[in-house]
Amino acid sequence: MQIVGVVPARYHSTRLEGKVLADVEGYPMIWWVYCRAARSSSLDKVVVAADDERIAVEIRKRGGNAVMTRTDHASGTDRVAEAAEKLGLEGRDIVVNVQGDEPLLDPRAIDILVEAMKRGEQVEMATLIHPMNHVEDPQNPNVVKVVVDRQGYALYFSRSLVPYPRNEGGPLYRHVGIYGYRYEFLRCLVGESPTPLERAEALEQLRALETGHRIKVVETSYHSLGVDTLRDLECVRATIREQGLSPST
Numbered sequence: 001m002q003i004v005g006v007v008p009a010r011y012h013s014t015r016l017e018g019k020v021l022a023d024v025e026g027y028p029m030i031w032w033v034y035c036r037a038a039r040s041s042s043l044d045k046v047v048v049a050a051d052d053e054r055i056a057v058e059i060r061k062r063g064g065n066a067v068m069t070r071t072d073h074a075s076g077t078d079r080v081a082e083a084a085e086k087l088g089l090e091g092r093d094i095v096v097n098v099q100g101d102e103p104l105l106d107p108r109a110i111d112i113l114v115e116a117m118k119r120g121e122q123v124e125m126a127t128l129i130h131p132m133n134h135v136e137d138p139q140n141p142n143v144v145k146v147v148v149d150r151q152g153y154a155l156y157f158s159r160s161l162v163p164y165p166r167n168e169g170g171p172l173y174r175h176v177g178i179y180g181y182r183y184e185f186l187r188c189l190v191g192e193s194p195t196p197l198e199r200a201e202a203l204e205q206l207r208a209l210e211t212g213h214r215i216k217v218v219e220t221s222y223h224s225l226g227v228d229t230l231r232d233l234e235c236v237r238a239t240i241r242e243q244g245l246s247p248s249t
Helices: 029-038 053-060 076-086 107-119 183-191 196-201 206-210 230-243
Strands: 003-009 045-050 066-068 094-097 125-131 145-148 154-158 173-182 216-219
Touching: 003 029, 003 076, 029 045, 029 053, 029 107, 045 053, 045 076, 053 066, 076 094, 076 183, 094 107, 094 183, 107 125, 107 173, 107 216, 154 206, 173 183, 196 206
Parallel strands: 003 045, 003 094, 045 066, 125 216
Antiparallel strands: 094 173, 125 173, 145 154, 145 173
16 A cells, blocks of 8 residues: 655645745745655655646755646645546555645644554545644634534534534634545545535535545644745744754754
8 A cells, every 4th residue: 555645736826826936944835845744754755746847846856756737626636636646546545635835744744644544444534633722813714623523523614613602612623734535535536526615615625525425533733834825924934944944854
């Protein structure tokens, strides 16, 4: 069984054009993501799925792996699926979708996700969550909230506040945007048309729930810091400077 990490990288990002190539302390942001993912002990290989030759060039000239994918994919999941096919994956192989805008990715988050999938042969798709803390704004639509059942499967993902805190005691979980798929399931998923809730929330994982599939969620202390705005990018740059980080550390 192969376990491969795929980083979908689209140049024309809706909210921040060209952000995957934005300079982060001397390196493009996508290279930080690639190096962090490559430190995962669970992955046999990491590859960037690019839609623009400029992205592939930046990865390859530093010794990384990149494949070119179509420019018209509706979601990162579709791009990951094309890359996985080109890599020759099959059946029960595991594909990990690593977000290309998280340069401070903790490799251990990938290991936790992969371990959950290896333990549960029936798990077709999995992702991570963590409890929201007091500094996070639950009303922020860029912070995706998750509702989970008692068996540890997702009931719903939303940019809105769910569950609504009519009474105290309801847990608030933030979604950590790393996904694991069985390759055979991933192929089926991208064969489905975008679903109404997926389009309404602009959350591609809702396609799986709307078509009757289950998503295993694993709670972790890992706290993601995605780059959606210039303010996010400056925050990442400041954190890296303050901690004296490099892509390999």
